[in-house]
Amino acid sequence: MRSRAQEVVVETPGSQSSLHRANLERVVRAVRLAGSLTQAEIARTTGLSAATVSNIVRELKEGGTVEVTPTSAGGRRARSVSLSGDAGIVIGVDFGHTHLRVAVGNLAHQVLAEESEPLDVDASAAQGFDRAEELVNRLIAATGVDRTKIAGVGLGVPGPIDVESGQLGSTAILPGWTGARPAEELRGRLGVPVHVDNDANLGALGELVWGSGKGVRDLAYIKVSSGVGAGLVIDGKIYRGPGGTAGEIGHITLDESGPVCRCGNRGCLETFAAARYVLPLLQSSHGTDLTMEGVVRLARDGDPGCRRVIADVGRHIGSGVANLCNLLNPSRVVLGGDLAEAGELVLGPIRESVGRYAIPSAARQLSVLPGALGGRAEVLGALALALSEMGDSTLLDGSVSGALPAATPAFT
């Protein structure tokens, strides 16, 4: 019982006017999900009465959480309500296997700045954090935002991580990061709350909020790049599983006597689909400095070898997705990573494999789509994570991160 350790907020456990708080959050969430709404729309989507919405919007406006643009286009006289751009800033940081990417956004889902640079993540954790801190500071300076407005940071790491403890799971997959606690590390350097998750989970969240999953509540995001991972979003939230590391689709066994995988087992999906195992297959025919991107480009240009390789990868991924489908029964699967650029060349074989290996009732209602965000999915997901972990109420309590003395005094 009561497994959550750090229940900082007392939460007004029972009732009283916790209802008001709940309604405030409901409105904020509705606005955040939709980007902007009129009051009438808020009333309809939240189920609250127009009068209540009117009161709440006024309160939020006075609190500075929300902006009301006096007149919107089109309709009669609807005033559009949106999260005020300068009410809070969120930052996304994504460590990939070959790059570091940072984005700065506001509460209105607008990306203010985004930048990436090459980075070998296998090298040293400390160096990675240095570079991340540096890049974050650079973007903060470039956008000119107020540091005190930073509500939170979302952080993606390319490997399984236990979100509760903040510790990386299987260190075999991410050498050089052994024992690192990325969230703590970054929180120490930036001085704001940092929420960490696996890059595949963040990719899933990113596609859900900004990409191919817009409007859907549930999706599985399969990321194929250096490794293969899956991010699961269920009912709008990242699903991590009781143990905290769900979605390790890359290491389900497809062939018990297959190639040895970096995880120590044999015949993992990764050994048939991930760049580090697939690229060598083409080295003798296509040279040694081929990248996954290159293979995809060649395949699209008609190169038969690359097409064949991509189709085979697709078939194997499809087998994995079929397992996922039988066990979890998602309604939408989004393919991310470099491979998604191959479009139907890879999606076709995936769908075919799914149809072949999943039970029909599960496969029937599944749609498999390419990601719409490419390599940006993870950073944007990190932004979305920071936004959602903010809990819709951080905005209300102490005005953003609890250190903004200008807005509250006139409140009495």
Next chain:
Amino acid sequence: MRSRAQEVVVETPGSQSSLHRANLERVVRAVRLAGSLTQAEIARTTGLSAATVSNIVRELKEGGTVEVTPTSAGGRRARSVSLSGDAGIVIGVDFGHTHLRVAVGNLAHQVLAEESEPLDVDASAAQGFDRAEELVNRLIAATGVDRTKIAGVGLGVPGPIDVESGQLGSTAILPGWTGARPAEELRGRLGVPVHVDNDANLGALGELVWGSGKGVRDLAYIKVSSGVGAGLVIDGKIYRGPGGTAGEIGHITLDESGPVCRCGNRGCLETFAAARYVLPLLQSSHGTDLTMEGVVRLARDGDPGCRRVIADVGRHIGSGVANLCNLLNPSRVVLGGDLAEAGELVLGPIRESVGRYAIPSAARQLSVLPGALGGRAEVLGALALALSEMGDSTLLDGSVSGALPAATPAFT
């Protein structure tokens, strides 16, 4: 937006006095979990004020949901509040492949009566419902409970079912039931709300509430009998997946060129582990009228052939569990069905396979246990389903099933 089709209940979506409802439920849940509490204790555990608890308890008492025993032992003057034993009755019905089992229980988690009889479910759906209705009526009569007190029925069917539509998923798996809507059918016959689910899901719930999962919030229940299915419970609730048929572990592919499965694919886990595929292996050596129970018994008595077969089954199940483990990362797996009786003979190979094929970080925190309820897991789970679907609030609405005119009139 608004993807849920059949939003039958209006749910007082926003607020107002939904708060009251929430508080009622909070109190009922607290009492249900603790067995009995004094008002002061309720106030402390729920966080409500003593005054509010006083009002709520009076309301519940008048509604007949709760009983107040005038004076308890020990203390000063504390009155003990508990769910009134006859406040509501729940019924569990479980269709197995070879049997029908019914249990009657009350809100205090007590099983009042339980009975099972043989039944060939593949025969005819109508006949099955007839028998179920009959047996339910017999148990109601035997326990002498008041029919109007029946709050709900939980119903288990041995195949994938879409809980939303109430329709069976893959009809290939359950011939004779094609197009049947079990919940509707039974609701029509018994005249009370019926909540249906897959037997594996109910087994999971049963083990969670009464068996090997007591005290845990999450577990995966693997049921091996005629087929192989998994029930997933996440955070105390059955997890059905966005599409409604999660947990079909029996049909993940272990060997692409393996035996043809009844689902139409090849090399499904079922073809290596389920009774209908495994028993024939022993026919030439052990005779044709062998059952899974018999094999288990022989294996425990030392029969090498049966031991070998059971170990092989265990290894294959372990492969499936490893996949499950990588994708969902549960903290506990409970093995149910006849096979569980084999104990370490099957659990050992399962654990070995999991250790071999799952990623270490996921396998490390997994415990694999035998079910504690045997064949009763599903019926008891059906009871638990009826209890939980009741939502702690069905008790409040129209006094139990909405057909008890005695309590409401004095209300104005």
Next chain:
DNA sequence: CGTCTATGTCCAACTAGTGAACTCTAAGCT
């Protein structure tokens, strides 16, 4: 240009929870 319709606001009514005061009972002390 008048009518229509949907938006947003204001006000009175109502619901429901809370603190404080109060009663009641049994235990403990003198």
Next chain:
DNA sequence: AGCTTAGAGTTCACTAGTTGGACATAGACG
């Protein structure tokens, strides 16, 4: 035995907060 004490449960006045309905507003439509 009688008094005190302390926690249990109830009552009451008060307050917070939501709602329905009335009302003002302003673009759309004919």
